Structures are given as C-alpha cells and as structure tokens.
Amino acid sequence: MRLATLDAEALALGLTPGMTLADARAREPDLRVFDADPHADQDWLERLCDGCARYTPLAALDPPFGLMLDISGCAHLWNGEEALAREAAERLERHGLHVRHALAGTAEAAHALCRYAVGAAADEDAAVRRLPVEALRLGDESAVGLRRAGLRTVGDLAARPAATLAARFGEEAVDALHALLGLGQRPLAPRRPRPAIRLERRFAEPMGSTAFALQTLEEMAAEAGERLAERGQGGRRFEAVFFRSDGLAFPLRIETSLPVRDAPSIMRLVRERVEALSDPLDPGFGFDMLRLTVPQAEPLAPTQLALEGGEARRQEDVAALIDRLSIRAGRGRIQRLHPRDSHIPEQAQLALPAVESRGPVNWGQQQEAGDPPMRPIHLFDPPQPIDVIAQVPEGPPHRFRWRRTVHEVTRYEGPERISPEWWKAKDGTLANESVGLTRDYFRVEDARGRRYWIFRHGLYGAEAPHPGWYIHGLFA
Amino acid sequence: MAESLNSLAALRRHIASLEQLPARQGCARIATGHDPLDHALGGGLARGRVHELFGSLEDEGAAAGLTLVFGRLAAKEAPLFWLRTGAAARAGGAAYGPGLAALGIDPAQLFVGVMADETMLLRAAVDALRCTALGAVVVELRGRAPLLDLTASRRLALAAEASGVPALMLRIGAEPGPSAADTRWRVAAAPSVPLPGNAPGMSAFDLHLLRQRAGRDGVSWRLVWDNGRGKFDEMGDRRDERHDHGQGDGASGAGAPLSGAVVSVPADRPAAHRAA
Numbered sequence: 180m181r182l183a184t185l186d187a188e189a190l191a192l193g194l195t196p197g198m199t200l201a202d203a204r205a206r207e208p209d210l211r212v213f214d215a216d217p218h219a220d221q222d223w224l225e226r227l228c229d230g231c232a233r234y235t236p237l238a239a240l241d242p243p244f245g246l247m248l249d250i251s252g253c254a255h256l257w258n259g260e261e262a263l264a265r266e267a268a269e270r271l272e273r274h275g276l277h278v279r280h281a282l283a284g285t286a287e288a289a290h291a292l293c294r295y296a297v298g299a300a301a302d303e304d305a306a307v308r309r310l311p312v313e314a315l316r317l318g319d320e321s322a323v324g325l326r327r328a329g330l331r332t333v334g335d336l337a338a339r340p341a342a343t344l345a346a347r348f349g350e351e352a353v354d355a356l357h358a359l360l361g362l363g364q365r366p367l368a369p370r371r372p373r374p375a376i377r378l379e380r381r382f383a384e385p386m387g388s389t390a391f392a393l394q395t396l397e398e399m400a401a402e403a404g405e406r407l408a409e410r411g412q413g414g415r416r417f418e419a420v421f422f423r424s425d426g427l428a429f430p431l432r433i434e435t436s437l438p439v440r441d442a443p444s445i446m447r448l449v450r451e452r453v454e455a456l457s458d459p460l461d462p463g464f465g466f467d468m469l470r471l472t473v474p475q476a477e478p479l480a481p482t483q484l485a486l487e488g489g490e491a492r493r494q495e496d497v498a499a500l501i502d503r504l505s506i507r508a509g510r511g512r513i514q515r516l517h518p519r520d521s522h523i524p525e526q527a528q529l530a531l532p533a534v535e536s537r538g539p540v541n542w543g544q545q546q547e548a549g550d551p552p553m554r555p556i557h558l559f560d561p562p563q564p565i566d567v568i569a570q571v572p573e574g575p576p577h578r579f580r581w582r583r584t585v586h587e588v589t590r591y592e593g594p595e596r597i598s599p600e601w602w603k604a605k606d607g608t609l610a611n612e613s614v615g616l617t618r619d620y621f622r623v624e625d626a627r628g629r630r631y632w633i634f635r636h637g638l639y640g641a642e643a644p645h646p647g648w649y650i651h652g653l654f655a
Numbered sequence: 656m657a658e659s660l661n662s663l664a665a666l667r668r669h670i671a672s673l674e675q676l677p678a679r680q681g682c683a684r685i686a687t688g689h690d691p692l693d694h695a696l697g698g699g700l701a702r703g704r705v706h707e708l709f710g711s712l713e714d715e716g717a718a719a720g721l722t723l724v725f726g727r728l729a730a731k732e733a734p735l736f737w738l739r740t741g742a743a744a745r746a747g748g749a750a751y752g753p754g755l756a757a758l759g760i761d762p763a764q765l766f767v768g769v770m771a772d773e774t775m776l777l778r779a780a781v782d783a784l785r786c787t788a789l790g791a792v793v794v795e796l797r798g799r800a801p802l803l804d805l806t807a808s809r810r811l812a813l814a815a816e817a818s819g820v821p822a823l824m825l826r827i828g829a830e831p832g833p834s835a836a837d838t839r840w841r842v843a844a845a846p847s848v849p850l851p852g853n854a855p856g857m858s859a860f861d862l863h864l865l866r867q868r869a870g871r872d873g874v875s876w877r878l879v880w881d882n883g884r885g886k887f888d889e890m891g892d893r894r895d896e897r898h899d900h901g902q903g904d905g906a907s908g909a910g911a912p913l914s915g916a917v918v919s920v921p922a923d924r925p926a927a928h929r930a931a
Contacts, residue, residue: 492788493733493788494788495788496786496787496788497734497766497786497788497789499786500782500783500786500788500789501766503782504768504779504782504783507775507778507779508768508770508771508775508779509771512768512769512770512771513766513767513768514766514767514768514769515762515763515765515766515767516750516752516755516762516765516767517752518752518753518762524751524753527752527753528751528752528753528762530749530750530767533766539763540762540763541763542752542753542756542761542762542763546757548883549883550883551847551850551855551856551857551858551882552754552757552758552858552882553757554751554753554754554757555716555748555751555754556716556719556720556723556750556751556754556755556758556760557715557716557719557747557748557749557750557751557754558748558749558750558751558754559748559749560748560749582712584713589846590846590847590849590853590854590855591853591854591855592850592852592854592855622854622855623855624846624847624855626846627713627843627844627846628717628843628844628845628846628847628859628861629713629714629716629717629844630716630717630844630847630855630858631716652748652751652754653715653716653719653747653748654716654720654754654855654858655716655717655719655720655721655723655724655758655858655860655880
C-alpha cells in the first residue's frame with residue numbers, strides 16, 4: 180500500500196506521495212491513514228464543478244483536483260476577473276478547501292500558472308516563459324531529459340526551433356508548448372446539464388382536428404418515453420404546446436407525483452387536463468406545430484412487473500389517482516399534511532400539494548400513550564370568537580356561547596399556556612405587540628359531551644385589559 | 656295462496672339476483688373491535704359498501720372523528736382518502752395533523768382532498784373509490800347535499816363494490832334520505848369518562864344504527880375510542896377508579912355521564928345487599 184496524497188503537515192514532516200505505507204509508518208508511527216476513494220473524489224469535484232455554473236456556463240473538470248472555468252464575457256457581472264476569482268475562492272474555502280487560482284488566456288496556461296508559477300512577472304506571456312518545463316505535463320522522463328539538455332524553463336524551449344524539439348521529444352512536446360504559449364488551441368470539455376427532452380412536430384398543412392393533434396401528441400409522448408428510458412429517467416413534469424396557425428399558442432402542463440415515461444399514462448393526464456380547461460382547446464384555423472418538453476425528469480429504474488397486490492403497484496395506483504385528481508381539481512387541492520417544528524398550534528403543520536410531497540412523512544409520537552388527544556382534529560382558521568363566562572377572571576371557562584348556542588362546561592383541563600414566539604420580536608422583549616399575545620388553552624367538554632379547544636387571548640392586566648376568548652378546534 | 660307464495664318467492668329471488676344480494680353474503684368485513692357492534696353487523700362493517708354516518712352540526716367533531724376512526728380501521732396500513740369541500744373546511748375547521756395523529760390516525764397515510772364544490776367532490780369520490788390501492792374513502796358532505804341523490808349514491812356504491820374499497824359518507828347537518836347505503840348511522844358526542852381532576856377523557860361517542868340492509872337495526876351503543884391502544888373500550892369498566900369532581904355548582908349535575916353498563920338497582924333494596 181502506498182500513500183496517495185498527504186496534507187500540508189505530513190508533507191512538512193518529509194513524507195511524499197507514492198511512499199509505501201510501511202515506510203511512512205516507520206518514520207511517523209502516529210500517522211493517521213484513510214483509504215483513498217477516487218470515485219468519491221471525482222463525485223465531489225463534479226459537484227463543485229456543477230456549483231460553478233453560477234460563474235459561467237462553461238465549467239470543466241480538471242482532474243484530479245482542478246476546475247477550469249471559461250469566464251470570457253462573464254467577468255463583468257462580478258466586477259472584473261479578480262473579483263470573480265476572489266468570490267469563487269471564498270465560496271470554495273467555506274467548504275474547507277485550499278484554493279489556488281490563476282487567470283490566463285488559454286486553459287493550458289491557466290493550469291500551468293496555477294500549479295508551477297514562480298514569483299511575479301510583468302505580464303502573462305513573461306510568466307508563462309518563466310515556468311519550469313514540468314509545466315508542459317510531458318511526464319517525468321521527458322522533463323528530466325529536457326533539464327539534462329539544459330532547457331529549464333518554457334522560455335528556453337520556445338527559443339528553440341520546433342523541428343528539433345519534435346525530433347528529440349516527440350510531437351506532443353511541441354503541441355504542449357504551443358498550447359501553453361497560446362499558439363494552438365485545445366478545446367475545453369465543459370460539464371453541461373443534459374438538455375431537456377424537447378420534441379417538435381411541424382405539419383405541412385394546419386390541422387383542424389383536436390383529436391388528431393392529441394393522437395400526434397401521443398406518438399410524441401411515446402418517443403419522449405423511449406428517450407427517457409434510455410437515460411433511465413421518468414418525467415415529473417410535461418409541457419405540451421399547441422401552436423395555432425394564426426399565432427396563438429395553448430400551453431398544457433401536467434405534473435405527476437411519481438416519475439413516469441409510459442405514453443398511455445401521460446396521455447391520460449393530458450386528456451384530463453384538456454377536459455378541465457375552462458376554455459376549450461380551439462383549433463381555429465388549425466394547429467401547425469406541436470411541441471412536447473419534459474422540463475423535470477427524475478431517475479426511474481426499469482421495474483419488474485409486480486404481482487397483483489404488490490406494494491409498488493399499490494403506490495403507483497395511488498400516485499396515478501392523485502395525479503388525475505390534482506390535474507382535474509387543481510394542483511393544491513389534494514393535500515398531504517406535514518409536521519412543522521413549531522409550538523404555535525396553527526403553524527405546527529403544513530398542508531402541501533400531494534403531487535409535490537412524496538416519500539415518507541414522519542409524524543412520530545405526538546403525545547404520551549394513554550392520554551386522550553391533546554390536540555383537536557379540526558382547527559379553525561381563523562379562530563372563532565366566543566362569549567365566555569368564567570367564575571374568576573383568570574379561571575377556566577364556566578359557560579360559553581358559540582354559534583348562538585350556550586354550552587355549559589362540565590369538564591375542563593388547562594390552562595396550557597402557549598407563549599408567542601418572542602425571539603422573533605424586533606427588540607427581543609416579551610411584551611411586543613408584533614409577535615402576538617400569550618394564549619391560555621383549555622380542553623373543555625360541555626354537558627352533552629362535545630369537546631372543544633378554546634383559548635383566552637392574552638393575560639389579564641399584563642397584556643390585555645379584557646382578553647377575548649376564541650374557539651380554536653374541535654375534538655373527536 | 657301457495658301459488659302466490661311461490662311467485663312471491665320467485666320474485667324475491669329475481670330481485671335478489673338483480674341486487675346481487677348473494678354476493679354480499681361473502682363480502683369481507685371490517686371488525687371494529689367492539690364485540691356487540693360487530694355482532695349486530697355480522698362481523699363488522701362490510702368492505703366495498705357505502706356506509707352513511709349522520710351527525711348534527713353541533714356534533715361535527717364527534718361525527719368526523721368516529722368516521723375517520725372507522726376509515727382508519729378499514730384501511731389498516733393502506734392510504735386513507737378524505738374528501739371534503741372548501742366550504743366545509745372553512746366552516747368546520749381544517750384537518751389538523753397533530754390532533755389526527757393523537758387520535759391514532761397517521762397523517763402520513765392520509766390524503767385530504769379539498770374540492771371546490773360538491774359536483775367535483777362526488778366525481779372525485781367515484782374516482783377514488785375505483786382505486787383498489789386505497790384503504791378507505793371518507794366523503795364529507797355538509798348540509799342537505801341535494802346532489803347526493805339515489806343515483807349518485809348508487810354510483811358510489813357500484814364503484815365501491817367493484818374495487819372493494821369501503822366508502823364512508825360523513826353527513827354533517829343532514830337528514831337521512833333515500834340512498835344505496837349498506838348501513839346508516841347517527842353519531843353524537845357522548846360525555847367522556849373523566850380523568851382525575853375532572854379533565855375530559857378518551858373520546859366517547861353515542862352511535863345509533865338507523866338502518867342496515869338485511870340485518871337488524873335501531874340499536875344504540877356508546878363507544879369509547881382508546882387512542883393509545885387503537886381500539887374501542889367498553890364503557891364503564893374504568894369508571895369506578897376515576898373521580899368525578901364537578902366544576903362549581905350545578906355543572907356537575909347537569910352532565911353526569913351515564914355508562915351503558917350500569918346495573919339497575921331495585922328501589923327497596925340497598926345495593927350492598929346484592930354484593931353480600
């Protein structure tokens with residue numbers, strides 16, 4: 180086993196990459212060793228590279244630990260090249276990385292300057308010419324050969340005729356030299372996001388029938404499905420645009436809760452959408468183009484056909500139902516409840532559209548086992564005001580009037596005091612109007628057994644002279 | 656006479672075949688875990704049927720709670736669908752996850768559909784009932800709901816029958832009318848067994864079976880839902896160990912809870928005599 184790479188401290192101790200582990204251990208018994216994981220390094224580098232899309236669309240990997248950004252035409256957005264470089268370095272350093280950067284006219288020069296630059300130089304060309312020959316990346320043997328020939332810097336090499344160099348060190352040496360000096364170009368291979376799937380059909384004659392347009396769309400959906408299958412993906416969102424010959428365009432968007440690539444299920448949703456349109460899909464003088472795009476796709480492994488009643492099948496069925504209902508009734512109408520970490524009752528949950536919310540939701544243990552429910556099943560938003568008669572002002576309610584009916588309280592529990600979120604107040608004090616008042620909640624039951632959750636809004640005297648009472652929820 | 660009896664029997668058979676009554680004999684049942692109730696229903700609520708639960712506006716919380724509990728019992732681990740209208744959510748309160756979780760209805764397995772109007776609600780209900788992957792569908796209708804006539808109700812019943820998913824119709828503030836429901840109930844809140852310190856205890860319900868197809872009806876029960884153990888309790892077996900502190904004057908007398916299982920004692924003999 181050999182050392183792959185070392186940190187600054189280990190280098191200072193005289194260890195070098197490539198050394199055997201046994202040797203290193205012999206010199207430094209306390210050496211901390213970790214397994215090298217080149218794949219993880221590569222993944223990390225790729226993620227950093229994708230993150231650099233904020234600076235330029237042309238960001239490329241420069242393995243094993245470099246990134247190459249083509250910032251032509253992008254620097255002014257960051258107030259100059261140096262400012263951009265500084266900002267990028269700061270951002271990366273926040274991840275605990277040591278960042279070194281160089282700016283140059285070509286990718287090769289930037290690469291070499293970043294790694295081999297020695298001291299300041301008047302301009303870029305001078306700096307490149309002062310680089311050692313190792314900067315050419317020709318391998319150790321050639322570098323040693325060049326040094327033996329007395330050629331120590333790139334400038335020395337550039338002064339020689341190219342033909343003799345090629346004869347002695349090969350064509351690559353000349354290529355590398357030219358690339359470094361900006362005489363030849365080597366292309367940058369930027370990482371780019373995969374283009375979204377986009378299909379178009381143009382018709383020679385405008386097409387007057389919506390049914391036929393939908394049929395064509397189905398063919399396109401099948402094609403999109405094939406392309407998605409090649410990528411091992413399924414679409415979460417689809418967008419079909421019907422272009423009319425008089426210039427109008429009808430966009431239709433559908434969204435699914437599970438990734439799909441199956442043309443019939445896509446078309447079922449599209450048809451559902453067409454039916455739900457408030458103003459129908461009018462072909463007018465005919466459609467002359469259709470476009471289908473898949474703006475959002477997610478991994479979808481090819482699945483084996485599940486047996487009847489399988490769990491996967493069941494999930495798919497429910498997802499299909501939710502998609503259909505969400506498209507027909509509206510996106511936000513089928514909801515799933517998510518817990519939120521807040522002690523303010525109305526903020527303790529979030530109803531999200533079921534199309535968006537996949538995956539498990541963990542409600543966990545809401546209360547002690549063996550207790551009756553401490554929270555209602557229905558919550559009024561906003562709470563409804565009630566008239567309350569209490570025996571003592573700070574005491575529990577004795578009788579209350581809600582919806583023109585008087586309820587006698589026979590049992591109660593409380594108060595459960597819920598303070599406002601005072602830490603959100605601007606000046607940080609408890610007595611601040613902006614965050615609300617303290618609420619004293621009571622769980623009450625009336626003479627006929629109906630259970631309510633009511634609260635007094637504000638503390639007597641301290642927060643309000645006459646606090647109001649509200650009903651906030653109904654228990655089962 | 657014998658002839659007319661024969662033709663009557665033939666007619667009955669014919670109607671039975673039209674109504675697919677033989678099919679219902681073998682259909683699966685959802686045991687509620689409350690023995691007298693299950694016994695009266697012949698094993699529990701039938702799967703793939705429509706069950707209507709009526710509750711007055713004042714008893715909304717209790718009616719919704721019991722319907723959801725029945726839905727949860729029917730659905731077991733499968734998702735539960737609760738369809739209601741936006742107007743109902745505004746008037747009766749929005750579904751509240753922490754409370755549902757406390758009642759033993761896991762909100763993670765619950766989908767709440769808040770529909771724009773009743774037409775949309777009934778259409779969605781039919782669609783949901785056709786989906787075999789669901790455990791149960793709760794359809795909440797508020798007020799008279801004129802759209803839910805016999806035809807609409809029959810449509811729901813057919814969809815439920817085809818998929819085997821039970822439909823629980825939660826009717827708030829409505830009067831029973833003609834429908835294709837298998838069972839019809841009236842739900843009201845019942846005074847709970849108080850906890851020490853006179854705090855409201857486990858949710859209690861008065862349940863009255865208004866109608867049951869081909870079965871006995873007109874029976875009442877008082878159920879107590881033990882949310883911790885996820886089953887119905889017999890009322891009364893825990894009563895003795897609790898203390899009943901009235902709050903102030905008069906209030907305690909007005910609402911003294913009565914359990915279903917109190918043994919009546921003759922007026923001329925003291926209760927102690929029986930025990931001796």
